[in-house]
Amino acid sequence: MGYDHQNIEKKWQHYWQGNKTFKATEDPSKDKYYVLDMFPYPSGQGLHVGHPEGYTATDIVARYKRAKGFNVLHPMGWDAFGLPAEQYALKTGRDPATFTNENIQTFKNQIQSLGFSYDWDREINTTDPEYYKWSQWIFEQLYKKGLAYEDEMMVNWAPDFPGGGLVVANEEVIDGKTERGGYPVYRKPMKQWVLKITAYADRLIDDLDDLDWPEAIKEQQRNWIGRSVGATVRFDIENDPEDQIEVFSTRADTLFGASYIVLAPEHDLVDKITTADQCEAVTAYQKQIALKSDLERTDLNKDKSGVFTGAYAINPVNGDKLPIWIADYVLASYGTGMVMGVPAHDQRDWDFATKFDLPIKPVIEGGDVTKEAYTGEGVHINSGFLDGLNKQEAIDKMIAWLEEHHAGAKKVNYRLRDWIFSRQRYWGEPIPVIHWEDGTMSLVPEDELPLRLPRLTKDEMKPSGTGESPLANAKDWLEVTREDGVKGRRETNTMPQWAGSSWYFLRYMDPKNPDALAGKKALNYWQNVDLYVGGAEHAVLHLLYARFWNKVLYDLGLVPNKEPFHKLVNQGMILGGNHEKMSKSKGNVVNPDDIVNEYGADTLRIYEMFMGPLTQNKPWSEDGVTGSRRWLDRVWRMLVNEDGSLTDKLTDGTSKELEKVYNETVKKVTDDLENLHFNTAISQLMVFVNEVYKQDQRPAAYMEGFVQLLAPFAPHLAEELWSKLTGSTESIAFVAWPTYDEKALVDDQKEIIFQVNGKVRSKQVMPVDASKEEMEAAAKADEKVQKYLDGLSIKKVIAIPGKFVNIVAK
RNA sequence: GCCCUUGUGGCGGAAUUGGCAGACGCGCUGGACUCAAAAUCCAGUGGUGGCAACACCGUGUGGGUUCGACUCCCACCGAGGGCACCA
Numbered sequence: 001m002g003y004d005h006q007n008i009e010k011k012w013q014h015y016w017q018g019n020k021t022f023k024a025t026e027d028p029s030k031d032k033y034y035v036l037d038m039f040p041y042p043s044g045q046g047l048h049v050g051h052p053e054g055y056t057a058t059d060i061v062a063r064y065k066r067a068k069g070f071n072v073l074h075p076m077g078w079d080a081f082g083l084p085a086e087q088y089a090l091k092t093g094r095d096p097a098t099f100t101n102e103n104i105q106t107f108k109n110q111i112q113s114l115g116f117s118y119d120w121d122r123e124i125n126t127t128d129p130e131y132y133k134w135s136q137w138i139f140e141q142l143y144k145k146g147l148a149y150e151d152e153m154m155v156n157w158a159p160d161f162p163g164g165g166l167v168v169a170n171e172e173v174i175d176g177k178t179e180r181g182g183y184p185v186y187r188k189p190m191k192q193w194v195l196k197i198t199a200y201a202d203r204l205i206d207d208l209d210d211l212d213w214p215e216a217i218k219e220q221q222r223n224w225i226g227r228s229v230g231a232t233v234r235f236d237i238e239n240d241p242e243d244q245i246e247v248f249s250t251r252a253d254t255l256f257g258a259s260y261i262v263l264a265p266e267h268d269l270v271d272k273i274t275t276a277d278q279c280e281a282v283t284a285y286q287k288q289i290a291l292k293s294d295l296e297r298t299d300l301n302k303d304k305s306g307v308f309t310g311a312y313a314i315n316p317v318n319g320d321k322l323p324i325w326i327a328d329y330v331l332a333s334y335g336t337g338m339v340m341g342v343p344a345h346d347q348r349d350w351d352f353a354t355k356f357d358l359p360i361k362p363v364i365e366g367g368d369v370t371k372e373a374y375t376g377e378g379v380h381i382n383s384g385f386l387d388g389l390n391k392q393e394a395i396d397k398m399i400a401w402l403e404e405h406h407a408g409a410k411k412v413n414y415r416l417r418d419w420i421f422s423r424q425r426y427w428g429e430p431i432p433v434i435h436w437e438d439g440t441m442s443l444v445p446e447d448e449l450p451l452r453l454p455r456l457t458k459d460e461m462k463p464s465g466t467g468e469s470p471l472a473n474a475k476d477w478l479e480v481t482r483e484d485g486v487k488g489r490r491e492t493n494t495m496p497q498w499a500g501s502s503w504y505f506l507r508y509m510d511p512k513n514p515d516a517l518a519g520k521k522a523l524n525y526w527q528n529v530d531l532y533v534g535g536a537e538h539a540v541l542h543l544l545y546a547r548f549w550n551k552v553l554y555d556l557g558l559v560p561n562k563e564p565f566h567k568l569v570n571q572g573m574i575l576g577g578n579h580e581k582m583s584k585s586k587g588n589v590v591n592p593d594d595i596v597n598e599y600g601a602d603t604l605r606i607y608e609m610f611m612g613p614l615t616q617n618k619p620w621s622e623d624g625v626t627g628s629r630r631w632l633d634r635v636w637r638m639l640v641n642e643d644g645s646l647t648d649k650l651t652d653g654t655s656k657e658l659e660k661v662y663n664e665t666v667k668k669v670t671d672d673l674e675n676l677h678f679n680t681a682i683s684q685l686m687v688f689v690n691e692v693y694k695q696d697q698r699p700a701a702y703m704e705g706f707v708q709l710l711a712p713f714a715p716h717l718a719e720e721l722w723s724k725l726t727g728s729t730e731s732i733a734f735v736a737w738p739t740y741d742e743k744a745l746v747d748d749q750k751e752i753i754f755q756v757n758g759k760v761r762s763k764q765v766m767p768v769d770a771s772k773e774e775m776e777a778a779a780k781a782d783e784k785v786q787k788y789l790d791g792l793s794i795k796k797v798i799a800i801p802g803k804f805v806n807i808v809a810k
Numbered sequence: 811g812c813c814c815u816u817g818u819g820g821c822g823g824a825a826u827u828g829g830c831a832g833a834c835g836c837g838c839u840g841g842a843c844u845c846a847a848a849a850u851c852c853a854g855u856g857g858u859g860g861c862a863a864c865a866c867c868g869u870g871u872g873g874g875u876u877c878g879a880c881u882c883c884c885a886c887c888g889a890g891g892g893c894a895c896c897a
Contacts, residue, residue, distance in 0.1 A: 223892075679823075
């Protein structure tokens with residue numbers, strides 16, 4: 001009878017649940033620590049071995065911080081709205097609410113079988129009306145602040161998306177296709193709900209600086225927001241006193257080099273300025289462009305195309321007549337949707353000008369503009385009052401000139417666009433808005449929230465075919481009548497999956513509060529998330545949206561912190577044994593349930609943490625799992641006999657032989673936990689066990705300390721060993737973390753390295769406080785060193801006390 | 811094209827501030843135990859040459875800085891990820 005993981009794990013999971021060991025309550029006498037996992041979407045597939053990686057990491061930190069005396073908030077919940085459930089419902093006719101709850105139960109059982117120390121009393125579920133009541137409430141606050149508006153706008157329309165097509169947010173479009181499923185995306189004007197995330201663009205960029213996040217993620221967010229500082233320039237239009245051309249440029253200094261103007265084909269001004277004889281060509285081009293998907297407009301078509309409108313603009317700085325063209329390389333959605341063409345110093349403009357034979361006029365010295373655009377630095381030429389200036393001076397001077405002559409101004413532009421918030425779907429939070437037949441619109445009153453999703457039959461859930469949400473089929477739900485008899489229709493679009501996850505970290509602080517998204521007291525105590533762990537795939541979606549909502553709530557005085565996640569860590573992916581991403585088709589998927597049954601949750605936890613650094617991708621290895629299990633067996637045998645009794649090698653007091661390695665282990669494991677270096681912490685625990693096996697005596701104090709160090713990693717085994725060792729009936733969870741004796745780490749003798757010309761040639765044990773001179777003398781006297789010095793003269797000697805001596809000789 | 815990350819034994823990976831490269835684990839080899847095997851325990855294990863002491867080589871490639879470079883600098887190559895007609 002050895003280490004029986006089945007019984008031990010069941011026993012302690014039962015104990016923790018029965019005793020509510022990990023229940024968190026606000027306790028002002030303790031420092032708080034909030035450690036959070038990105039909550040999962042409870043798919044029908046169940047847990048993947050990738051899930052436990054991050055969850056184990058946060059669980060280790062949670063358990064460590066508890067032992068360090070922190071009051072730890074460590075919750076779990078379900079991001080349960082979303083498209084896969086709706087597609088499954090369409091296929092099977094089953095009610096999404098029902099099978100979503102079944103999936104949640106499966107996920108929960110699986111997660112609980114891994115022994116994570118979540119406070120399950122705080123479990124949340126985004127599809128629970130008591131939860132989405134507050135998602136809707138937040139939407140209403142956004143609306144009241146003018147941050148949620150309905151607009152007829154160009155949206156990303158994916159007509160082939162199963163279930164009748166779908167509008168997706170800009171962030172959900174990858175290479176002109178939908179992130180989910182890869183369906184082609186077209187631009188289409190549609191009336192949609194939009195959130196004004198652009199109003200927060202500057203703060204979303206600037207506040208990144210103070211966050212303890214991976215630099216790569218911060219950089220991605222900065223790129224996504226895409227702040228660019230430049231100027232607008234206004235051009236009069238020949239024979240059209242009413243209108244003006246206004247372009248955005250980061251290089252206003254090249255205005256003297258402008259040789260044409262380009263408008264986006266969709267721009268409103270196009271129809272007004274096009275001359276009669278160019279009308280046909282322009283209309284044909286517009287039609288052709290409208291049929292292209294985003295992918296065709298960008299990736300697939302690097303060749304420039306465009307049409308002349310027949311109109312001319314007047315360059316404000318020199319009065320030049322510039323032809324106005326339309327071309328699809330100018331995007332309606334960025335800047336003003338118009339650009340000035342400076343072919344000599346912009347490659348795109350150069351390509352266009354070359355193709356259509358427009359003049360190329362250099363205004364910066366350098367390069368050869370007959371071959372390509374020159375985008376390097378240089379002195380201005382052919383530029384009137386800018387001649388002789390360098391880039392920055394010229395930009396500043398030109399902007400001053402434009403402002404003085406009312407022909408332009410300094411301007412900041414963003415790549416970020418407002419967040420398209422409507423989804424033509426059933427399985428999401430209903431947007432709490434009513435459209436009245438008198439043309440007005442109102443919010444569902446707060447005291448009527450939550451606005452519940454109606455149940456739909458299989459037929460009702462089918463797409464309407466118009467691109468409208470299936471909720472349009474729910475007649476009883478849809479139609480409302482006001483007290484004054486005016487009829488209305490509910491908004492049928494629902495919120496995207498990102499809504500529920502944009503604020504869930506706040507709900508955990510006070511998950512049952514019926515009167516607020518969370519109570520003041522709880523919010524002020526827990527503040528924000530100290531450590532947030534999850535996959536890097538959410539770099540610009542979830543993490544940007546959650547920061548945005550948090551800032552809005554902060555501005556409303558509802559949350560105490562301007563940023564929701566102080567420290568962010570992205571765990572790496574667990575790859576298949578063949579170093580490829582796990583997938584069903586490749587047949588390299590590992591099911592965590594199998595590992596837990598055969599080897600135990602503690603083995604899985606230890607293995608996943610020992611594989612390598614948390615943040616890196618690592619291949620799965622079955623041999624690695626058995627190795628981890630063998631080590632836990634070894635730990636068990638270190639303390640427990642075959643018959644289950646404690647080993648008779650246990651002794652009172654400490655031991656000289658183990659003193660140093662024990663203290664080193666406490667120090668190393670503690671330091672490594674602070675830095676999330678779980679793999680090296682485990683390796684140090686292994687070193688300690690190896691040393692213990694070399695000794696006959698096992699000092700109880702060291703054994704207990706070791707079990708405490710092990711507890712965050714392998715909590716079930718540690719609880720069992722702790723109860724055997726100490727006879728305690730209490731959990732190890734709150735036993736104070738071991739400390740180490742600094743003095744025990746210092747030797748009075750140390751091995752000193754003797755180098756000749758940087759190569760190790762000899763070693764000698766010396767007193768640790770030996771002086772430089774003593775070390776140098778010992779090195780020179782060393783036989784082997786002398787051998788290498790033979791025939792050479794010593795040029796220099798470097799000696800670092802306690803480390804090494806290097807003799808440089810020629 | 812631009813940006814970020816990364817490259818160390820047969821494999822996963824370690825190496826604090828520039829100071830013994832390869833901790834720990836897997837695998838492999840040998841030994842102990844056993845009638846035998848498994849399990850376990852102990853030892854060895856970067857490459858080349860040598861019976862050996864030992865020598866030389868060695869952290870993607872080529873340079874450089876330094877008494878000393880996996881670590882810092884320059885150029886290049888490979889892998890992974892992000893952005894990409896954003897004016």
